[in-house]
Amino acid sequence: MADQPWLTAAATRTVMKALEAAGGPGCARFVGGCVRNSLMGQGVDDIDIATRLRPEQTIAALKAAGLKAVPTGVEHGTVTGVSERQPYEITTLRRDVETDGRRAVVAFTEDWAEDAARRDFRLNALYADAEGTVFDPTDGGLEDAAAGRIVFVGEAETRIREDYLRILRFFRFYAWYGRGAPDAVGLAACGALKDGMGQLSAERVSKELLKLLAAPDPRPSVRAMQDSGVLAQVLPDVQPLAVFEALCGPSDDPVLRLAALLPADEATVVRIAGALRLSNAVRDRLAAIVADGPTVSPGMGEVAARAAIYRLGQRAFQDRLRLAQAATGGDGEALRQLAEAWSAPRMPVGGRELAKLGVKPGPETGRVLKAFEAGWIADDFPEDGHEDRLRGLLAN
Template structure:
């Protein structure tokens, strides 16, 4: 069975035609086909970001074919058969058809082949094993992908247990693709295999796990997938300190931000969050953001007054203020639009006094300077950042020392 995706802008683009033309000049018509996400997303009327191509040409033949027509060819992963073509500044990842020779649950040793069915058989899900030729005609070697697309099913290619043992990251990918493309209940066999083999995920690098988890949480509505992960025991395997899903489910109505959604799955404890962030090998930016969202400090709620909100914004900074506001919206079922506009429009002022001002008033440098500046700042914030009478306020604080 074959259908067509003719008319897709990316398919008709001159840059794409140049790449496919180069490959077919070298290997003949049909020697290269689009594969994976670009075909899947075109079929599902979803945006296409990356364009992957499979070919019977070897990496050396691919490189020569591209260079022969003046296209840039980058050997990005030739040991696995991958060359990146650059056409009109757009990358196209081209990979020779492969079959697995050896797998260990993390990586595979592959051999090149010219058999499209063998290449399809090593892929994770039937929905990702769709191919399309240069004309846009879609091919379904597994015999189930087109039906899966119509039904919103994520089904492993062949035996689910076999695919998972080849790479345990496929457990998370099962739930990630279900979050993005699934409808109805998850595939029962796939779900059972994920639950049975979840302990194998301990073999994976933290970087691969966190990257896949954040992609899952970026789905428009990841709640059914996360609930399925919890019931299968997979969520606790990834996040041993995972919290009840109440806040997470509410927060999904407030934000699509995957990092903020992740914060709702973690304990409301900055020390614990910092430790978990380290275990997941999150970036420093992500770790700092997660800890700031739950650290001690002002509580931000949608109904707080302007003066109180400006004080919180001054102490927290805009990013942490907005993250705490989103969590507050989820907890209180309120609308934070008013405070979000405040955060966008109001710039917290700098503290208008410093140690030199105190020295000019007779306070010798030392611990007392810090204490007086802190006291001034607290009063200045409480009075909503007045712009006048700073020296008089300092003098009053100095007078109170005795």
């Protein structure tokens, strides 16, 4: 692991030298995702560091080296160091004093094994020093990373009872890093303790769910969630997985994948989005997929497709098309290209044009404009003849 670009970067070296200048060689080690992903040949986005230094010592060490120190979570031991604009999350070694299924009261320690013992999975409890030497306190993390196994540290039920979010994390990490069947012991524990997820905040649940659905292929993980009863715990109205399974190949969009798991009922989708505390943008997108409007199918003609794009908007049309394609197996590529290339025109007439024809503002204006729009859409958005069409509508 010594040749990893993130490990040998000057910014990283500067941070580690600053910490070791204060705490001595070996007082700080990389931990978690950066170590795991490097061993598994995947990209590294975030660099986390564990240290024997207390938060105040970490801050002093960073400042002494001329680095920025941000106390992002000092009560939990976390300080963010910034070197060459790169953030490094640095956390003092910890052990759990008390847990309640949602959060933990921690105490600082200098024991690497104690810090590893409170982590969720063995492949997340791997550490590496400044030279890239890897340490495996659980004696299983290296094997798990090599085999693509997601195994809880210690007893699975104990880890889950400490924080029930670890149930979803089990399936999320399996979706991203797992190979073969999921760990049977961990899967059984998740199923047995799934009711405990009811005490979690909706925001934490939805964040994990969307991360899981963003995996390159979340299908095996979602199947395992369904078989264990965890999926129904998260999404009580979850639909059969056939459309979701078919969609996951061509689409890597986590929101669209979530839509494939939800019923085609706007009120129900809005209720679920609210229960999960999804963002307004995600809620509105999910609702638009199932709201009343034109039926979209891969076999529809271009005239009908343009009418649907006009009524629904480009995003909702494309979302409905992808789901319809997954449901029917049809080829919607030409229609997707049409939706991307075609810009829906603006309604070419309004109250001003009717006023010129002697129509005063009122109910008649709305009736005529609605009828005009319907005919204009049906005729595939002609660019001229608008006044004649209005006169014809007024004559009826």
